[in-house]
Amino acid sequence: MKIRPLSIEGAWEITPQQHGDPRGLFMEWYRFDRLAAAVGHPLRLAQGNLSVSARGVVRGIHFADVPPGQAKYVTCVRGTVVDVIVDIRIGSPTFGQWEAVRLDDVDRRAVYLGEGLGHGFCALTDDATLSYLCSTTYNPAGEHAVHPLDPELAIEWPVETPLLSARDDAAPSLAQAREAGLLPSYETCRSFVEGLRPGGMPYSEGI
Known part of the structure; x- marks a missing residue:
């Protein structure tokens, strides 16, 4: 398993090692210890979600209030999606920037995004199926969205x-969400994540 940080602080790409033979294949798609070593703290598993989307569907950009926020470990178990992480943390050096990772049932990559980041994806195949491991349970009052077609974000969705x-x-634009006080602050998110780290746990830039 290879874990590498993305360009947005708090987000990682995970590439599993697949073991195949004529019978099929086996892999570890999630490792508590390996992720914790890279991220700097364990992922608390509070809820598991599964979404199925038709080709051309775009979902997002979704985020949760911090605290407690909602960290996500996302992988595509069927089909193909372009997964997008957006930095919506006011004061972050990469505020307003986004990064895309292709998730599919061939390479079987996953992404981890920490508390305070925005998340969305575009389905490139019918019945594209995503599995989410989440650090908190769904809280409608603390859930928000930014419009995925906001020109300020200029996300390059791969569908017409x-x-x-x-x-x-x-959903509001990024500017409207900021004006309404919906966006988390970078310092609040960093402080919250620091508080999740056990004493003495080392931080790694990737494994």
Whole structure:
């Protein structure tokens, strides 16, 4: 398993080692200890989600209030998606920037995004199925969204006409969300994540 940090602080890409033979394959798609060593603290598993999307569907950009936020470990178990992490933390050096990672059922990569980051994806195949491990349970009052087609973000979605939910289509722009006080601050997020680290746990830039 290879874990490497992405360009946005608090996000990692995980590439598992697959072992195959004529019978099929086996892999470790999640390792508590390896992720904790890279991230600097354990991922508290509070909820598991599964989403199935048709080709062309775009979901996001979703985020949660910090504290407690919601860290996510996301992998695609069927089909292909382009997964997008957006830095919505006010004061962050990469505020407003995004990074995309292709997740599919061939390379079987995963992404981990820490508390305070925005998340979305675009389904490139029908029945694209994502599995999420989440650090907190769903809290409707603390869940928010930024419009995935916001020109300020300028996310390069790989479809001509993205299919959005009514909620996502009505979501505010990044500027509107900031004006409304919905966005988390970089310092608050960093302080919260630091508080999750056990005493003496080393921090690694990747494994």
